[in-house]
Amino acid sequence: MDKVKINQYVSFSKVIQGFWRAQDWQWTPQQLNRYINELVERGITTMDHADIYGSYTCEGIFGEALKLSPQLRNQIEIVTKCGIVLPSSPDQTISGHRYDHSKAHIQHSVDRSLQQLNVDHLDSLLIHRPSPLMDPHEVTEALKTLVSEGKVKSFGVSNFNKSQYDLLSKCLVCDKLHITINQLEVSPYTLDAIENGNINHMYKDDVKIMSWSPMAGGKLFDLADEKAARIMAIVSPLAQKYNVTSNGIIMAWLDKHPATIMPVLGTHKIERIDQAIEGLKVTLTDQEWFDIYTASLGHDIP
Template identity: 55%
Template sequence: MERIQINKHVSYSRIVHGFWRLNEWGYNNKQLNDYMHEIVDRGITTMDHADIYGKYTCESLFGEALALTPNLREKIEIVTKCGIILPSDHNPKFDGHRYDLSYQHIIESVDRSLLNLKTDYIDTLLLHRPSPLMDPDEVTRAVMHLVDEGKIKAFGVSNFKCNQYELLNESLKREKSHISVNQVEVSPYQLENIEDCTLNRMQQHDVKVMAWSPLAGGEIFNENNPKSTRILEVIEQLASKYNVPASTIIYSWLLKLPANVMPIVGSSKIERVDEAVNATKLQLTDQEWFDIYVASRGKDIL
């Protein structure tokens, strides 16, 4: 599988696996550990998390499973996020729903993630969402401290628009650092980050793009949603032409974007992981890509 270089210390597999829904999968530690090995055997080594996934439970479930075969740690890259606070019985400080990108919260959050994931470093820390209260220099101070301590190897953001990216990146640059990754929602169903030029700007600045909810969280298969049925009609025609499942067409549509987008698979089923991996071998034509794009827009290009 193709690798994408994130910085001089970290590279990702072109297809990433996400663990947002892990607490719904019903895997015990052994089953999850087996699943992780199956993913890695297919060349997917990058595993996406956030502190809040599963109401603060998914990192621990993953860490317990990882601990069954400690040598797996060196074969994978762990991405996790911080910055969203949800009310939680586990921590009295989490008494409301807000964003917190303060120095103290970032440092404490990483320490909790390291404990939960049973690892002593995180390959990439992302800020989960931009906050209107973000002080970029405070974030920079936290990032520099975490890098110095060897707790994170790369730093990035998620759901940042261009101006928010620039505000923070300018501060990091003053410390000879930078944002390496932006994880945003992109799919044939969700074009916003294509149409508002976020992907263009990331490409311009060599910021690597991870695409969350590549299948729109499963919504693209909802036969009761007119937008989904419109897009799926085109995708199904291409699926029969290439003799692959619809999801393989969707992943290859994402892989064709020049920003070198890395789709994050959200499934718990290895056959669906294979559908993503197979997309790396399929090249849609430009016309096929535009047919899906136009179906999503609901109106022709000019």
């Protein structure tokens, strides 16, 4: 599988495995370890986490599996996110739901993630959600410290719009740091990041896109949904034409965009992974891409 260069220190696999549902899988460490090995064998080496996933449990679940094959750490890239605080936080002083982008919280979150994941550094750290109270200077100070300590190799954001990105990016650049990733919801069903210019804005600054919910959380396959039915009426014949699954066509649709879009898959079924990989071998025509696009819009382009 092709690798995507994030910065001079880190490259990601074109397809990324997400672990936000790892608690629900109810796997033993041995089962999860086997799955991680199967992913790596297929070239999927980038693993996406967040401190809050599974009410703060999923990183630890992954860390226990990683302990069984310590050599795997040199074959994978670990991404995690911080900045959201939930009432279920292990910190007993927290009683509400809010965002926290303070230097102390970011550093504490990273230290806990490293411990839970059983690693000594993160290949990328993302700020999980923008906050109305975000002080870009404080975030920059936290990142400078984490980089200098060797705990973080690259930095990014998640769910940031253009103005939120610009606010933080301008401050970081002053300290010769760079946002390398923005994790956004992108799928044939969810076009917001394309329509509002967010992806183009990231492309301009060579910021790579991690696409969360590339299958719209399964909504694409709910044919009772009028929008999904329109999209799948185009996708299904293309799947037959190219001898792949509908999942594969969706992957091909994302891959055709000139910005680098790396889908984050949440499945724990290796056959779904294989279907996604097959889709990357398909090159849709421009017309086929636009047919899916306009089906999602619900109207023709001007």
